[in-house]
Amino acid sequence: MKPPLGVGVVGCGLIGRRRALAAAANPASRCVVVCDTVADRAWDVAAAAGAREVADWRAVIERPDVDAVVVSTPNGYLAEITVAALGAGKHVLVEKPMGWNAEEAERMRGAAVSAGRVLKVGFNHRYHPAIVEARRRSDAGEVGRLINARCRYGHGGRPGLEREWRANRALAGGGALTDQGVHLADLLHAFLGVPEAAFAWLQTAVWPIGDLEDNGFGMFRYESGAVASLHASMTQWKNLFSLELFGTAGALVMNGLGGNYGVETLTVHHRRAEGGAPETETLRFEGEDASWREEWSDFTGAVLDGRPMRGTADDGIVAMRMIDALYRSARTGAPAAV
Ligand SMILES: NC(=O)c1ccc[n+]([C@@H]2O[C@H](COP(=O)([O-])OP(=O)(O)OC[C@H]3O[C@@H](n4cnc5c(N)ncnc54)[C@H](O)[C@@H]3O)[C@@H](O)[C@H]2O)c1
Known part of the structure; x- marks a missing residue:
C-alpha cells in the first residue's frame, strides 16, 4: 500500500x-x-x-x-x-x-x-447522489437527447452580508453568478457540454453589495440547438437548489442538496407514446452530505x-468561460460568445 x-x-x-x-x-x-x-x-x-x-x-x-x-x-x-x-x-x-x-x-x-x-x-455538486444518478441515466439515453435545461440555486443572504468577503469585489470576483452560479455552469457543462453563446441580466435588488449582483439570470445556447437557463440568487428567502433537464423522451429533475436545501431527490419522467401524464419515479437521497x-x-x-477524476482544471476553465460570458453579456446587453 x-x-x-x-x-x-x-x-x-x-x-x-x-x-x-x-x-x-x-x-x-x-x-x-x-x-x-x-x-x-x-x-x-x-x-x-x-x-x-x-x-x-x-x-x-x-x-x-x-x-x-x-x-x-x-x-x-x-x-x-x-x-x-x-x-x-x-x-x-x-x-x-x-x-x-x-x-x-x-x-x-x-x-x-x-x-x-x-x-x-x-x-462537490458533481458528487451528490441525485446528480450522479441523473448523469448515469442521461448517459444511458433514458430521457433521449437533451434539448433544454432550467436551473436555480439560491439562499437568502444574511444580515451583515455587506461586510463579508463575498461583498468585496477584490476578494469575491463577482456576486451570485460567481458564487453559486458557477456550480450551475459546471453542472450544465457536465450534462450538455460547452455552450456557444450566453446572455444575462443582473440585479442588485436588496443587499448593499456595491456593484456585485445579488441575482443573476443567464441563458446559454448550444451548437446542438439546446438552450439552458440559470438563476443564481441571494434573495431566495427559502434556500433552493433545482436542476431540470428535458430530453426528447423524458426529463430528469433534481431538487435539494440535503440540510436547509431540503431532501435531495431525483425525479425521472418517461414520456408516454400515447401522451398524457408521464410515467414518473422519484428517488430520495436522505442522510449526511457525502459529496x-x-x-x-x-x-x-x-x-x-x-x-481520471471529475472537476478537472479543464472543467474549471469551461465554467469560468461560461460565467465570464454571462458578465460580458450583462455589460453589453447583447449575447456573448463562450
Ligand atoms: N464547493 C462548495 O460548494 C463551496 C461552498 C462554499 C464556499 N466555497 C468556496 O470555498 C472558499 C472559501 O469559502 P468559505 O465559505 O469557506 O469562506 P470562509 O470565509 O468561511 O473561510 C475562508 C477562510 O480563509 C481565511 N483566509 C483569508 N485569507 C487567508 C490567507 N491569505 N491565508 C490563509 N487563510 C486565509 C479566512 O480567515 C477564513 O477563515 C471560497 O473560494 C468559496 O467560493 C465552495
Whole structure:
C-alpha cells in the first residue's frame, strides 16, 4: 500500500474545515498542517483534524511532508496560492470558482501542466447522489437527447452580508453568478457540454453589495440547438437548489442538496407514446452530505493511482468561460460568445 498523502489546508473557514476533516478521515491521506490568518480558526480545525497549524500559507507549501494542498481561502487569493503550491511541486484541490475569471483559471492550469501535478477544482455538486444518478441515466439515453435545461440555486443572504468577503469585489470576483452560479455552469457543462453563446441580466435588488449582483439570470445556447437557463440568487428567502433537464423522451429533475436545501431527490419522467401524464419515479437521497468525502476520494485516486477524476482544471476553465460570458453579456446587453 502507498503511504498516505500528506495534506495541507489553506483557509480554515466553512469549507476548509470540511476539506480537512475529509482528508483526515480518508485512509489514503492524512491532514498534516492547516493555515488561517485568523489563529483561532486554524487552531480549531487543526485540533479536529489532528494537524499542526500555521499562520502563513507559504509555510504550508514549503513543507516536505505536504504532498497536496487544499486552497479554500476567499476567491481573490485562490490563484496566487494555487500557482505557488503547484510551483512548489504540490498537487492542489482549489475551491470553486477557479479564481477571478477564465484568465486566472488558465494560469492555474498552466502551472499544473508545467509542474506535472494534479489540479482539481472543488465542484462537490458533481458528487451528490441525485446528480450522479441523473448523469448515469442521461448517459444511458433514458430521457433521449437533451434539448433544454432550467436551473436555480439560491439562499437568502444574511444580515451583515455587506461586510463579508463575498461583498468585496477584490476578494469575491463577482456576486451570485460567481458564487453559486458557477456550480450551475459546471453542472450544465457536465450534462450538455460547452455552450456557444450566453446572455444575462443582473440585479442588485436588496443587499448593499456595491456593484456585485445579488441575482443573476443567464441563458446559454448550444451548437446542438439546446438552450439552458440559470438563476443564481441571494434573495431566495427559502434556500433552493433545482436542476431540470428535458430530453426528447423524458426529463430528469433534481431538487435539494440535503440540510436547509431540503431532501435531495431525483425525479425521472418517461414520456408516454400515447401522451398524457408521464410515467414518473422519484428517488430520495436522505442522510449526511457525502459529496465532500466522495470528491476527496476522487482526488486521492487521481493523485495516487492516476485515475481520471471529475472537476478537472479543464472543467474549471469551461465554467469560468461560461460565467465570464454571462458578465460580458450583462455589460453589453447583447449575447456573448463562450
Ligand atoms: N464547493 C462548495 O460548494 C463551496 C461552498 C462554499 C464556499 N466555497 C468556496 O470555498 C472558499 C472559501 O469559502 P468559505 O465559505 O469557506 O469562506 P470562509 O470565509 O468561511 O473561510 C475562508 C477562510 O480563509 C481565511 N483566509 C483569508 N485569507 C487567508 C490567507 N491569505 N491565508 C490563509 N487563510 C486565509 C479566512 O480567515 C477564513 O477563515 C471560497 O473560494 C468559496 O467560493 C465552495
